Amino acid sequence: MLNEQTREELWRRLIEVVENYLTKIDTARVAPELDVEKIRGVLAGRDFAEPLGAVESLDFVADAMWRFQVHTGHPRYFGLFCPASTTMGIAADTLVAAFNPQLAAWSHSPFAAEVERHVIRSFGQKFGYDPALADGVFTSGGSEANHTALLAAMTNEFPEFNEHGMRALTAQPVFYVSSQGHHSFLKAARASGLGTAAVREIPVDDELRMNAGALTERIERDRAEGFKPLMIVATAGTTSSGVIDPIDELAEVAAREGIWFHVDAAWGGGAAFAPELRATLGGIEKADSITFDAHKWLSAPMGAGLFLTRHPEILKRTFGMATSYMPRDAAGLEVVDPFTHSIQWSRRFIGLKVFMSLLVAGWDGYAEAIRHQTAMGDRLRRRLQDSGWEVVNRTPLPVVCFVDRALWEGATAEYLEAVCKSVVASGEAWLSIARVGDDNKPVLRAGVTSYRTNVADVDALVESLNRARIREGGRSARNSSGAA
Numbered sequence: 001m002l003n004e005q006t007r008e009e010l011w012r013r014l015i016e017v018v019e020n021y022l023t024k025i026d027t028a029r030v031a032p033e034l035d036v037e038k039i040r041g042v043l044a045g046r047d048f049a050e051p052l053g054a055v056e057s058l059d060f061v062a063d064a065m066w067r068f069q070v071h072t073g074h075p076r077y078f079g080l081f082c083p084a085s086t087t088m089g090i091a092a093d094t095l096v097a098a099f100n101p102q103l104a105a106w107s108h109s110p111f112a113a114e115v116e117r118h119v120i121r122s123f124g125q126k127f128g129y130d131p132a133l134a135d136g137v138f139t140s141g142g143s144e145a146n147h148t149a150l151l152a153a154m155t156n157e158f159p160e161f162n163e164h165g166m167r168a169l170t171a172q173p174v175f176y177v178s179s180q181g182h183h184s185f186l187k188a189a190r191a192s193g194l195g196t197a198a199v200r201e202i203p204v205d206d207e208l209r210m211n212a213g214a215l216t217e218r219i220e221r222d223r224a225e226g227f228k229p230l231m232i233v234a235t236a237g238t239t240s241s242g243v244i245d246p247i248d249e250l251a252e253v254a255a256r257e258g259i260w261f262h263v264d265a266a267w268g269g270g271a272a273f274a275p276e277l278r279a280t281l282g283g284i285e286k287a288d289s290i291t292f293d294a295h296k297w298l299s300a301p302m303g304a305g306l307f308l309t310r311h312p313e314i315l316k317r318t319f320g321m322a323t324s325y326m327p328r329d330a331a332g333l334e335v336v337d338p339f340t341h342s343i344q345w346s347r348r349f350i351g352l353k354v355f356m357s358l359l360v361a362g363w364d365g366y367a368e369a370i371r372h373q374t375a376m377g378d379r380l381r382r383r384l385q386d387s388g389w390e391v392v393n394r395t396p397l398p399v400v401c402f403v404d405r406a407l408w409e410g411a412t413a414e415y416l417e418a419v420c421k422s423v424v425a426s427g428e429a430w431l432s433i434a435r436v437g438d439d440n441k442p443v444l445r446a447g448v449t450s451y452r453t454n455v456a457d458v459d460a461l462v463e464s465l466n467r468a469r470i471r472e473g474g475r476s477a478r479n480s481s482g483a484a
């Protein structure tokens with residue numbers, strides 16, 4: 001245990017380091033050089049034989065993190081929904097580490113458990129659930145929330161599944177997600193024992209939205225072949241192109257077919273908090289369950305996912321356990337022990353960073369941040385088009401997928417890859433390559449995800465891309481004339 005004086009020095013330095021990071025992040029290269037030897041060299045000799053001073057160890061780690069990570073909170077990080085952390089989120093996670101509340105038994109951390117219940121109901125209401133019925137659980141992220149959805153749907157459909165597992169079922173369950181859906185469903189299929197063959201990837205239309213007609217046909221075919229349709233997943237904001245499936249239409253198919261309806265709104269669910277975008281999620285209130293990640297568009301530090309449902313009994317039926325060793329101080333109270341609702345047992349107080357961020361920003365503050373990022377996405381789309389790039393996805397959300405219009409012949413995977421690499425290597429911005437559509441067409445992908453991203457950052461990305469295109473376009477022209 002460190003003495004009081006050392007702790008004081010440590011906290012003072014910690015605040016300096018954090019504040020320095022927050023105010024100077026935009027001066028860093030967005031992405032580091034990926035030099036494995038250099039990184040391992042920094043760790044070499046740290047063999048824990050000689051104790052290091054507290055402040056010295058803090059400085060050592062902070063310096064290495066400055067140098068060796070993609071700064072996802074950087075205003076020119078145009079990446080995969082890894083946002084800049086909210087200030088209140090950083091404070092909340094610090095408090096959580098210090099107080100270390102245990103979110104397994106209600107009676108050990110009643111305030112923490114009630115904060116999470118309160119936040120879950122507020123989110124349920126925002127998505128259109130009756131707050132008296134809204135239930136849910138905080139998860140490590142969207143992947144755990146999607147896994148939870150699959151287990152809930154299984155428990156709902158097959159009461160014998162919990163005790164006897166897959167072998168008790170007379171028909172193989174299958175579930176439906178668009179070809180653009182998130183791969184965490186494949187993982188969930190593996191972890192649940194269903195196997196990845198149970199995942200039906202439904203083709204998309206020209207706008208990359210799940211084709212409801214193809215879905216209905218596939219369900220009919222599956223029934224005819226003796227499979228058991230279990231769950232339909234609508235994605236609200238696909239990872240590669242930010243596209244929203246036709247939620248209302250898919251909800252109707254699910255209702256008609258009597259199938260669990262889940263909406264994976266891990267990122268795009270943020271649209272529910274900006275009134276002018278809310279309509280893009282129309283039908284989400286009909287979902288039996290919803291995945292939403294507060295560590296994406298709400299900028300909570302990782303990991304903060306949410307599983308929400310309008311069936312207040314389903315989580316307890318899925319995860320409820322009676323044990324002799326868990327505290328029973330709350331027996332007789334009308335409360336829920338969090339461990340009976342969750343894949344996790346001992347659990348961190350995930351909800352606090354969301355609660356404290358909301359306390360300070362309010363819904364209006366979040367609406368403003370979401371509106372701003374959406375406007376930056378619109379600007380990026382316009383500026384790219386003005387520079388001869390062709391935007392290939394249609395979404396009101398700030399994810400832009402594009403190829404090179406001027407060099408259509410050269411818009412091959414290799415060329416786009418080279419342009420992307422060139423921008424990332426320059427340290428000026430970060431973006432990535434994605435594959436979209438049923439034919440896996442390669443595209444450049446830029447998403448606005450940091451609340452720090454402003455007009456100058458969007459323009460800097462476009463300029464960086466234009467420079468990279470001249471460098472790489474020249475190179476591919478030289479290569480092809482060399483080949484001719």
Ligand SMILES: *Cc1c(COP(=O)(O)O)cnc(C)c1O
Nearest residue numbers: 141142143182239264266267293
């Ligand atoms: C990010 C994402 C996930 C996975 O969430 P994690 O928080 O990374 O576990 C699932 N679905 C969609 C649509 C996502 O964007």
